[in-house]
Amino acid sequence: MPTEPGLPAEPDICVVHADTAIIVLDKPSGLLSVPGRGADKQDCLSARVQAQYADALVVHRLDMSTSGLIVMARGAAVQRALSEAFANRAVTKRYEAIVHGEVEATGNDWRVIDLPIAVDWPNRPLRVINHETGKPSVTRLQHVQFDADRNTSHVLLEPLTGRTHQLRLHLQAIGHPILGDALYAPPAVMAMAPRLLLHACALGFNHPVSGVAMQFDRPMPVSA
16 A cells, blocks of 8 residues: 655654554553543544544554554445454564563563453443453463563563553552553552553554554553
8 A cells, every 4th residue: 555654743642653554553551542520631633633634434443551563444444354353363463561560471481461350340431350241351461571670671562452441450469560650550659660661563464454463562651
């Protein structure tokens, strides 16, 4: 597909790829993916992109605190095709995070976290692990590096399901909350970083028009 120039100097917006069918962006932490409730929550990634690409439509989203790769569709037909790809798990997603403590490592093997997630109704929007009412939720985790000085681990994550707050809650549930997590980390761990250190670093799918395999990679910012 023919590519187009990236967005002009919109604050904190990075266009990784744009063509006549898709736009792939690197969302900064602290920016909503879509508008929220209230006049103070209308500034978001989708609104900024739609100001430049009027046909841009939302396909999926990242938590406000999570940074990284996100794809938008140009037109309803492409939106349907990409939504089906996400629903059919034909899209590969990988995240990286900095978590508290030393994560158990077994070489380069992936560890599976299989813990059902339910809405914590009295404390919404929080989620909880609930083996009776929770929906199946599976995450793959790979240890990358342990920093003994800070007592933190760098990990890679692959969500096999797409529950709200899945990665944040799964890591907290196994005793390794993400640094900077204001929802699930204890205060001391939350204070170890100025933002949530969770980043969508890789996104792969077949182009919805050409069918060509597309792979995008964007490492977590060094300053994170």
